[in-house]
Amino acid sequence: MAQQPSLDALVALGARANLVDAFVQDPARFRLEFTNDQKSKELRWVLFSASKRGAIGKIIFTLEKDATAHVKSIVINKEWRGYGLARILYHACLSTLKELGIIELHLEAEEDTKRHGKLVGLYETWGFQEKQGAKVLFLYNDTECFRKVPMVLPFYTRTFFPVQPSSSKSNSWFCMLTLKTSDGTCLMASEDGAIEARKEKSNPESLWQTLLGANGEIFLRSVHGKFLCVEESGNILADRQLNSTWETFQVVPHNSDASRSAEEADSPSLTKTSAGGIALKNFHGSYLCIDHDKNRVVSSKTPVPWDGGDIMSLVCNKSDSKPLFTKIMRKYQTSSFVKKQLVKYGDFQHASLSIADACKLVMRLNGDDEAAGSWVLKYMLASAQAVRDDGHPDWLQLAVFLRGLGMLFLCWTDEDNEVLRSVSAHEWLVKSSTWVVGVSIPDCVGYPELNELNSDHCNSIKSNGSTQMQSGMDGVVLPWTPDEYLFRVLEFNKSTLPTEALHAIRFWSLKAWHEHDQYDELCAPHDFETREWLHSLGMYASVSDDAMKNIVPDKLMPHYLSLAEKYLPAVLQW
Incomplete structure (x- = not known):
């Protein structure tokens, strides 16, 4: 027998949206899955893409004596390199090892000598250092030469360890997105959590791990493993270990008829409205925006439009945005x-x-x-x-x-x-x-x-x-x-x-x-x-x-x- 429905759990029409619907071409989506192979004694974080069967990347590590661990390999398929995914795997590895009480992590940076220092330099930005007095091995294959550099990450030197996001499980999806303006001004975060807006060209440091919530909300995690947060005062930082209330951004359809605020009147780059796109509403009811005129990231009182660029970018105040509906x-x-x-x-x-x-x-x-x-x-x-x-x-x-x-x-x-x-x-x-x-x-x-x-x-x-x-x-x-x-x-x-x-x-x-x-x-x-x-x-x-x-x-x-x-x-x- 048909009955009148309960709407207690429903949100008003047009009050929420899905981030991926802002894009003409669906953004690449990824998920992580953890495995512990008892036979080989290998622990793995495996990376999958929504658009391709099978894994597209993985990090394999083992537990060693004296509360140490060793990274055997970090692999990202060629077509997905340059999007910061290796660091996502690394953060997942760190969170697991911290929970297991590991105090030191080892790996060997194997790099082509023609690109001397590139991989070693990358791992140094992750916190590793070359082992003092360790022997560097050189491997030859016909005319090619590789070197194997032992590196170590003592956990006592780190004050911050990323954790698995509190609202996600191993099968949760995320995107890797650059948040920018049409002129290339990008939202960037430093390791101490400070936020700035500056122009960047194809820099993995500008990519944010964008976790997709179940109800249209997103969480933005910097390359340093810390979540973007809007404080009650309107101050914006990326220094939070966990994603909770102040780290939540609700994706809502952008309303181009929103009234202008005094804040907008003071900044021409905030007054530019668009017929379409989405807005990113924070817990306190204001909206995330990049003010490219003043090179700053602000919390606007009125909705500011974002629209999909390519499959890896979300553009603030995009000039040719299309209505989401x-x-x-x-x-x-x-x-x-x-x-x-x-x-x-x-x-x-x-x-x-x-x-x-x-x-x-x-x-x-x-x-x-x-x-x-x-x-x-x-x-x-x-x-x-x-x-x-x-x-x-x-x-x-x-x-x-x-x-x-x-x-x-x-x-x-x-x-x-x-x-x-x-x-x-x-x-x-x-x-x-x-x-x-x-x-x-x-x-x-x-x-x-x-x-x-x-x-x-x-x-x-x-x-x-x-x-x-x-x-x-x-x-x-x-x-x-x-x-x-x-x-x-x-x-x-x-x-x-x-x-x-x-x-x-x-x-x-x-x-x-x-x-x-x-x-x-x-x-x-x-x-x-x-x-x-x-x-x-x-x-x-x-x-x-x-x-x-x-x-x-x-x-x-x-x-x-x-x-x-x-x-x-x-x-x-x-």
């Missing part, structure tokens, strides 16, 4: 994805709700407690009132009002479609522009450079875009959106709304069809008349601020609830 829609809304949603939601057994209860639930879904302050409810009423004021029939008034309730499917998301919760109510109801799934995406949908993210689009281009001609718009597959879900809810519950009302709901966001005259080849003869009628409704999508201010939900709701009684069952299955 557009990237999400373009990447995920494929034929395969939509089919899964039809199966998941097609039985309409998630809840039994009246329209009044559905309105309360959609308010809660958007983090609203009171109707008078609910943006989504006031938008539903304001857009419907505009239709009503222009003398349209009551069934169209109701259809426009109901659109917001389509978002209720987001109460019952899972790992497969949870990404859609990163899209806000405003983006779903006002900004969304959809297309016919399974064929190439028209440029008029917006941001055509993102079409390559959509596998259907790419496959259609390769196959010369062959489609079924004149099959009729009723038979097309559309992206899985609140409009599509609501259309199917109303069909399933056998509403008495006319077909025109259902068309208005389903095709509302298909602007490529009714505003830009695409898909003629898919239309049946009667679809052209429908398209012309839908085009006339476009004016009702945008609601002015003044109109929203004048909406009093308690006064208007009785009218729309009475229309619901006229055309809909008392209780609907959702």
Whole structure:
């Protein structure tokens, strides 16, 4: 039996995002796994990549007498060198050895004599030193010569030891990212935890181990194994051994309409806003930012946009950033994805709700407690009132009002479609522009450079875009959106709304069809008349601020609830 869902554990729509969705091309992701081979007596930290089967790197070490240990090898596959991954393995090794009570670590730096001192110098930056009086071995292979330099790391010389992150397990994923501005100013940390912003060219020291939390949060760990922290005063340091509250950055969709603060007015580089990207919100409610004009890292009171650069960089105030929700829609809304949603939601057994209860639930879904302050409810009423004021029939008034309730499917998301919760109510109801799934995406949908993210689009281009001609718009597959879900809810519950009302709901966001005259080849003869009628409704999508201010939900709701009684069952299955 369907029951009203509990939203206690849900966060408002558009309040969280996933870091990887900010990138056009998914950033490289890695994870560590520890093994202890009792037979060989070798301990290993093994590095894996999300994009490749098998290990891409490992550190092998053994426990020796007198509380010492020996690193037998550190290996990173060639294509992944230069990204600071060897040091990640080294930190994992140190944390294990410290827990085991080791007091000294040994290794041999084996390097080509043509690159004399390079590997030895690297290990020296890690804290190792050449063993006094130890013999350096020289190995010859034809014309090549290698030297083997014994090195040692006495633990008593170290005041800091990295530990395994408190919120992660051996199978947790992380990225290696440079945090920078478009001009190459990078977020850097010194060993004592001091933070600065300076220009760097391909320097592994500028890479941050970016741990990906379960709920969209990230933790930034410097090459020195210390976490970035924003203190209550706003001071920023990278000196923390553990990742906890002050070391947490929540990834949120960037809101370009955020008001400017006095802090921004004093710094031109902070006033530059962007239509897209994400913001990095710290525990105290402010946002991480690189002020490249003053070469400093600051905590801004208002959201500052970051967007994906290449697979290893996150760029602050990127000039050509794209809206996060557009990237999400373009990447995920494929034929395969939509089919899964039809199966998941097609039985309409998630809840039994009246329209009044559905309105309360959609308010809660958007983090609203009171109707008078609910943006989504006031938008539903304001857009419907505009239709009503222009003398349209009551069934169209109701259809426009109901659109917001389509978002209720987001109460019952899972790992497969949870990404859609990163899209806000405003983006779903006002900004969304959809297309016919399974064929190439028209440029008029917006941001055509993102079409390559959509596998259907790419496959259609390769196959010369062959489609079924004149099959009729009723038979097309559309992206899985609140409009599509609501259309199917109303069909399933056998509403008495006319077909025109259902068309208005389903095709509302298909602007490529009714505003830009695409898909003629898919239309049946009667679809052209429908398209012309839908085009006339476009004016009702945008609601002015003044109109929203004048909406009093308690006064208007009785009218729309009475229309619901006229055309809909008392209780609907959702």
